[in-house]
Amino acid sequence: MARTPTTHDPFNAVAEPRRRQLIQAMGEEELSVNELVELLGWNQPSVSKHLGVLKQVGLVKERRVGRQRMYRLNAERLKPIFEWVAPFEKIWSERFDRLDVVLEKMKKEQ
Amino acid sequence: MARTPTTHDPFNAVAEPRRRQLIQAMGEEELSVNELVELLGWNQPSVSKHLGVLKQVGLVKERRVGRQRMYRLNAERLKPIFEWVAPFEKIWSERFDRLDVVLEKMKKEQ
DNA sequence: ATATTATATTCCTATATAGGAATATGTCAA
DNA sequence: TTGACATATTCCTATATAGGAATATAATAT
Incomplete structure (x- = not known):
């Protein structure tokens, strides 16, 4: 395949x-x-x-x-890509609070 | 190819x-x-x-x-994807000011 | 040494391209 | 209607998979 x-x-x-x-x-x-x-x-x-x-x-x-x-x-067809990748941005970005919460939310959402 | x-x-x-x-x-x-x-x-x-x-x-x-x-x-390896797609988010998002400026910037950047 | 557990690799196949070249289709102008 | 312009399509080929099945490698325990 x-x-x-x-x-x-x-x-x-x-x-x-x-x-x-x-x-x-x-x-x-x-x-x-x-x-x-x-x-x-x-x-x-x-x-x-x-x-x-x-x-x-x-x-x-x-x-x-x-x-x-x-x-x-x-552009709206790009939305799924943005939405998939955006949560990970928190990881490399300096400006985040409580990484654990962010990631937990990320996992729940999909 | x-x-x-x-x-x-x-x-x-x-x-x-x-x-x-x-x-x-x-x-x-x-x-x-x-x-x-x-x-x-x-x-x-x-x-x-x-x-x-x-x-x-x-x-x-x-x-x-x-x-x-x-x-x-x-996660940092996902950065290029985020950075490529993120600017387009302005287009479908309601919360933007001056679409023209955003897009001009987008074109300049690549 | 041998069995068991954990993971990677190899072999095989059907399929989806991407690009080049050539050609077809569609639309307008004279 | 003939030619020029704008765009799409067809044909061809080399190649990169993804998945299944079977097997190999590596590490630990007995």
């Missing part, structure tokens, strides 16, 4: 470095495929294919404008 | 759901392999193999005690 498909799980989709770049490149603004091609310097099919994966997993939304397709980030 | 190895990149290592479980199971306390086997209900080789990956990528530390091997989380 191989890994769970990138097209179903945000964790997996984001495990690919180029897709993280793509997500970050979009940031706030809606961009066309060509704008992303220029911005990132990849070839067009690469950009389209990675956008396809991100779209399937729901990390980006697409809007058609003439012959262009505008993509924008759907 | 396939994906970048799970043994080199925390994002990739954590893309596997069972490894996330494992990390969470360890949480605060150091646990032996057998304790993890019982806790998670997997077979022993599965636990050992996933621990092996986590160890290679630096997400856990191992300590030998007699015939046992005690594993504990090295």
Whole structure:
């Protein structure tokens, strides 16, 4: 068996470095495929294919404008990742009180 | 070409759901392999193999005690994931001021 | 020395990619 | 309708798994 498909799980989709770049490149603004091609310097099919994966997993939304397709980030899909990793931040961060409580809560929550 | 190895990149290592479980199971306390086997209900080789990956990528530390091997989380290795995803939290969170500033900063930083 | 306990490793297989190259599809302009 | 532009898709291949089964290694006890 191989890994769970990138097209179903945000964790997996984001495990690919180029897709993280793509997500970050979009940031706030809606961009066309060509704008992303220029911005990132990849070839067009690469950009389209990675956008396809991100779209399937729901990390980006697409809007058609003439012959262009505008993509924008759907940041809420990143929420599960943030929520999974955030509790651990307490561990390496200096600013915490009562580590034991934090960790107990963390374990209870999942 | 396939994906970048799970043994080199925390994002990739954590893309596997069972490894996330494992990390969470360890949480605060150091646990032996057998304790993890019982806790998670997997077979022993599965636990050992996933621990092996986590160890290679630096997400856990191992300590030998007699015939046992005690594993504990090295949470700092999760920092890059937190730092990558955290800025996006501003987007879906209600409690933010001046989204434009946040996003501009986000883009500048990488 | 031998059995037992604890854990790691090896072998095998099905499968999911990521990237390159080439091509197809869709849309607009003249 | 023909060409140019914008984007998606298909085909191909090398490779990295994850899981199961069986086995190996290591350490302790008797």
